[in-house]
Amino acid sequence: MTNDFKYLTNFCQSFCNILEKYTKYIVVSGFFVIVSGRSRATEDIDIIIERFDLDTFLKLHSELVKNHFQCLQSSNPIEIHDLYLKENIPVRYIFNEQLIPNVELKFAKDKLDEFQIKTRVKIDFTEIDIYFSSIEANIAFKEELLKSPKDIDDAKHLRIVYSERIDERMIKKIKEMIKRYRL
């Protein structure tokens, strides 16, 4: 994976290809901004998945391990499911024993996460075949909830790059949902 200059996208694509077989997922925040052209570093990829039962997780985890992914919190899938994911605590998966990059994986925890999964999109411009939360959701979270200087710059970048396709009414709607469920 280090032989070309698509290290991060290859890592993410491999993980999502496995996820897709078992559940609906969305990649959110930093990684989306980077594949949209923002020149900044990131060490983790944030992924939200639809909630599912232990049996499904056992199958998912087994396939991840078979493909050289490991969970930093435990090697026991029952523990990962019951003590972390089910309790809305994220876990991290790494590839080939490299701590960076890693995936931060968590279950959808409220109606807002469910809405983001329901409205997930693939975006040709990113040149990667995975599902993201919508452009509008990414902008709304960064402007309304996260608000660090980095997040504000991320939102500004997205607004310029996707200026022709942004639905301002949708951003407003998601900001209202953020106020209701997260603030």
Add this chain to the structure above:
Amino acid sequence: MNKEFDFIQVWAEEFKRNPIKNRKILDKFVTNQILLAQYQLKKLPPEKLIQIFNIKNETIIQHLQEHYNKSRNG
């Protein structure tokens, strides 16, 4: 640097104008950042890494310890 210069805006517009060429530059930048971070992490003792990444997987902890000992002895 000129205070009026807005790097975010200039780069976003440039990326949008020529995504194929600029994505190549960006991929190199992002990959090099990761390779550098991986190199730096290898220099840290396992206890520090366990703390930073909240590692509780015993297999990974053992691997980190072995790798660190090997690099110090080699």
